[in-house]
Amino acid sequence: MPxxxxxxxxxxxxxxxxxxxxxxxxxxxxxxxxxxxxESVRKIHYDLILLDVKIPxxxxxxxxxxxxxxxxxxxxxxxxxxxxxxxxxxLKNLGVIQLFSKPFDIQEVLRKVNQYMAVRE
Numbered sequence: 314m315p316x317x318x319x320x321x322x323x324x325x326x327x328x329x330x331x332x333x334x335x336x337x338x339x340x341x342x343x344x345x346x347x348x349x350x351x352e353s354v355r356k357i358h359y360d361l362i363l364l365d366v367k368i369p370x371x372x373x374x375x376x377x378x379x380x381x382x383x384x385x386x387x388x389x390x391x392x393x394x395x396x397x398x399x400x401x402x403x404l405k406n407l408g409v410i411q412l413f414s415k416p417f418d419i420q421e422v423l424r425k426v427n428q429y430m431a432v433r434e
Contacts, residue, residue, distance in 0.1 A: 315430055318353060320344045320373065321365040321392065326415075330363060333419055334426065347371030351379055359387050361410075361429060363422070366393035377407050388429055392417060 317339045319330045331341045342357075344350045346368045354362070366373040377389060391404055394415040404412060411425050 314338065314340045315360040315433075316340045316342070316357065317426070318342050318344060318350065318359045318362045320347070320350045320362065320368065320376075322346060322368045323365075326365070326392075329419060330422070333423055337423065337427065339426075339430075345369070347373060347376030347379075350376050354380055354385050354387065355383070360433060361426060362387050362389045363426075364389050364391055366391060374403055374407075377404075377409075381407055388433075390422070390425060390429075392422075 317334055319327050319334075319341060320343075321327050322345050327343045331343060334341045342353065344353060348371050350362070350364070351371070364373045364377065371379070373391065373393075380387070386408070388410050389408070391409050391412045392415055393412070410429055413422055
C-alpha cells in the first residue's frame with residue numbers, strides 16, 4: 314500500500330486530506346511541522362509527501378532542502394496560501410511535482426496524487 318505523508322499545521326486540512334486519501338487506498342501519516350516530517354522521512358520511506366510551506370518551526374521549503382541534502386528524493390506536492398515568486402523558483406530546483414494554492418480543490422489534489430502514483434507503479 315503506497316504511503317503518503319501530509320504535513321500541515323492545520324489539523325482540519327490534515328484530516329480532510331487523510332480521509333480522502335485513505336478512501337483511495339493510501340496509507341497516510343501526518344506531521345504538524347518540518348521537524349516532525351524530517352524525523353519520519355529519516356525512518357520511513359514515503360511514496361509522496363503533501364507539504365505546506367508556512368508551518369511552524371522548520372518551514373516546508375527548509376524541510377525540503379534538508380531532505381534533498383540528505384538524498385531523500387521522495388516526490389513532493391506543495392500546498393501554500395502564499396504566492397511568492399522566489400519560493401516557486403526554489404521549489405522547481407528542489408524537484409517539486411506540483412504546487413497547489415490554498416484553498417485548494419480536494420478533487421484536483423486527489424487527481425494529481427493518483428496520476429503521480431500511477432506513473433510510479
